[in-house]
Amino acid sequence: MNTDTNITKATSEQLTPAExxxxxDYYRPNVDILEKEDELLVLADMPGATRDKLDIEFEEGMLTxxxxxxxxxxxxxxxxxxxFGVGDFYRTFQVxxxxxxxxxxxxxxxxxxxxxxxxxxxxxRRKIEVKSA
Amino acid sequence: MVFRYRNxxxxxxxxxxxxxxxxxxxxxxxxxxxxxxRGQPAINLWxxxxxxxxxxxVPGVKNDQIDxxxxxxxxxxxxxxxxxxxxxxLYHRRERPVGSFSRVIxxxxxxxxxxxxxELHDGVLTITMPKTEAAxxxxxxxxxx
Numbered sequence: 001m002n003t004d005t006n007i008t009k010a011t012s013e014q015l016t017p018a019e020x021x022x023x024x025d026y027y028r029p030n031v032d033i034l035e036k037e038d039e040l041l042v043l044a045d046m047p048g049a050t051r052d053k054l055d056i057e058f059e060e061g062m063l064t065x066x067x068x069x070x071x072x073x074x075x076x077x078x079x080x081x082x083x084f085g086v087g088d089f090y091r092t093f094q095v096x097x098x099x100x101x102x103x104x105x106x107x108x109x110x111x112x113x114x115x116x117x118x119x120x121x122x123x124x125r126r127k128i129e130v131k132s133a
Numbered sequence: 134m135v136f137r138y139r140n141x142x143x144x145x146x147x148x149x150x151x152x153x154x155x156x157x158x159x160x161x162x163x164x165x166x167x168x169x170x171r172g173q174p175a176i177n178l179w180x181x182x183x184x185x186x187x188x189x190x191v192p193g194v195k196n197d198q199i200d201x202x203x204x205x206x207x208x209x210x211x212x213x214x215x216x217x218x219x220x221x222x223l224y225h226r227r228e229r230p231v232g233s234f235s236r237v238i239x240x241x242x243x244x245x246x247x248x249x250x251x252e253l254h255d256g257v258l259t260i261t262m263p264k265t266e267a268a269x270x271x272x273x274x275x276x277x278x
Contacts (some may be wrong), residue, residue, distance in 0.1 A: 032226060050255055084190065112192045112256065
């Protein structure tokens with residue numbers, strides 16, 4: 001039985017760097033980045049994140065996602081086992097010019113953020129027709 | 134940099150640079166292989182006066198993909214995260230775990246197994262295991278003479 005109140009590590013887990021800021025710990029969410037015909041899709045695991053505390057910004061080619069997550073246990077809680085911390089999620093991406101920045105859209109459901117980054121018209125039309133002989 | 138432990142089984146590149154490059158059609162992007170959930174999910178366990186509480190982060194998982202049981206002083210958890218990769222899609226990066234896992238967590242004391250409840254909100258699974266009467270703190274009143 002683990003009565004350690006410090007954060008302990010399960011042997012099969014990996015580390016994620018978290019940066020201490022004035023307001024608390026930040027965590028870097030796991031993402032899947034997929035390319036489809038007309039858009040790029042970014043899926044980010046942000047358990048505990050809600051729409052009202054989510055900021056998505058795009059500036060000069062930099063896409064930033066930031067979800068503020070409040071602690072889920074009151075201060076002074078006695079932990080029997082504590083294997084992960086609860087805190088904000090933060091990650092930045094450099095987005096190439098092939099994306100129509102003004103048309104970026106996002107959905108958040110079940111702790112997963114889905115970002116749609118539509119490709120610009122020029123990229124879409126760059127399909128080469130293969131004519132039959 | 135101080136490291137905190139997260140529920141990130143299978144991720145090998147934890148020291149990656151903060152700036153991610155995301156360029157459409159980048160030929161040099163090597164898609165990461167799908168990560169199976171090799172390890173176990175992280176769990177937090179804490180006590181309240183009335184119950185033993187557990188939380189596990191399961192983003193993108195639905196209710197029917199979770200199986201919970203409490204037997205004696207053990208909590209057994211099974212989660213199935215389906216692989217939703219589609220045909221004709223190029224992955225530039227793939228970090229989110231998929232697959233199934235099962236974990237048995239020893240509890241510090243017995244709980245009322247009949248009254249165990251679980252809720253899933255925003256990808257966080259919270260399990261409430263009410264304490265048996267014997268495990269609750271008892272207030273002992275001192276009778277005056």
